[in-house]
Amino acid sequence: MEQVAPLAAAIRDADSVVALTGAGISTASGIPDFRSDSGIWNRFEPEDFHYRRFCNDPKDFWEDRVELHETMFGEKVEPNPAHDALHELAEEGYLHTLVTQNTDGLHDSTAETAAKLIELHGNAHRVVCDSCGRKTEAGPVRERVESGERPPRCGDCDGIFKPDVVLFGEQLGKSDLQCARERSRNADVFLAIGSSLSVEPAASLPRIAERNNATTAVVNLDKTPFSALAEYDIRGDVTDVLPALCEEIAD
Numbered sequence: 001m002e003q004v005a006p007l008a009a010a011i012r013d014a015d016s017v018v019a020l021t022g023a024g025i026s027t028a029s030g031i032p033d034f035r036s037d038s039g040i041w042n043r044f045e046p047e048d049f050h051y052r053r054f055c056n057d058p059k060d061f062w063e064d065r066v067e068l069h070e071t072m073f074g075e076k077v078e079p080n081p082a083h084d085a086l087h088e089l090a091e092e093g094y095l096h097t098l099v100t101q102n103t104d105g106l107h108d109s110t111a112e113t114a115a116k117l118i119e120l121h122g123n124a125h126r127v128v129c130d131s132c133g134r135k136t137e138a139g140p141v142r143e144r145v146e147s148g149e150r151p152p153r154c155g156d157c158d159g160i161f162k163p164d165v166v167l168f169g170e171q172l173g174k175s176d177l178q179c180a181r182e183r184s185r186n187a188d189v190f191l192a193i194g195s196s197l198s199v200e201p202a203a204s205l206p207r208i209a210e211r212n213n214a215t216t217a218v219v220n221l222d223k224t225p226f227s228a229l230a231e232y233d234i235r236g237d238v239t240d241v242l243p244a245l246c247e248e249i250a251d
């Protein structure tokens with residue numbers, strides 16, 4: 001952890017700090033990851049959550065979707081010390097942009113602070129009408145699915161509700177992506193946290209920052225494709241490293 005002190009100093013001096021988070025920040029909250037042996041894709045077929053299936057068979061799609069939600073959020077899921085540390089950094093003005101690949105909504109509290117939250121893959125706690133684009137809370141809609149309304153329909157236009165996440169076969173939101181790239185380009189410090197940095201577009205964000213002379217850091221249990229390029233490559237548990245970083249900055 002000897003890299004924490006100089007990284008903290010860089011964050012204190014920076015005008016623009018961007019953090020990117022991936023699945024590794026949420027496993028400590030009990031959310032299964034997707035790609036490991038015990039991961040989601042060992043229990044479900046990715047094809048079941050393809051946009052094509054939503055279009056062709058929304059009834060069955062929603063049935064599986066409710067089951068997936070149970071698997072991901074069955075136990076009560078709460079933010080962990082790594083989420084809390086980012087929230088604190090944002091509140092104290094040290095974190096300006098938080099980009100996440102996660103759809104679990106565990107950064108929601110940070111969205112209420114000064115940092116801009118960009119959810120690249122959407123948020124599983126919301127649904128969006130596939131026709132009129134109206135967004136609403138997912139909980140009550142899932143309850144309607146459970147009591148037999150399949151697929152659930154929008155009260156405004158009778159369109160079909162879709163989880164407000166980027167399904168396989170769907171494009172990422174253009175403006176979110178543009179904003180994430182723009183902020184990465186202008187970052188003084190870029191932190192990649194709990195992301196394997198193997199999936200685009202997240203993989204390219206630290207590279208954009210690095211090319212534009214940002215101080216870059218990777219905090220992850222395993223080596224990532226960007227680790228060798230990062231100024232600080234901290235291999236460790238995000239729930240240890242981030243609170244330590246936060247403490248160091250406050251000192």
Ligand SMILES: [Zn+2]
Nearest residue numbers: 129132154157
């Ligand atoms: Zn609608």
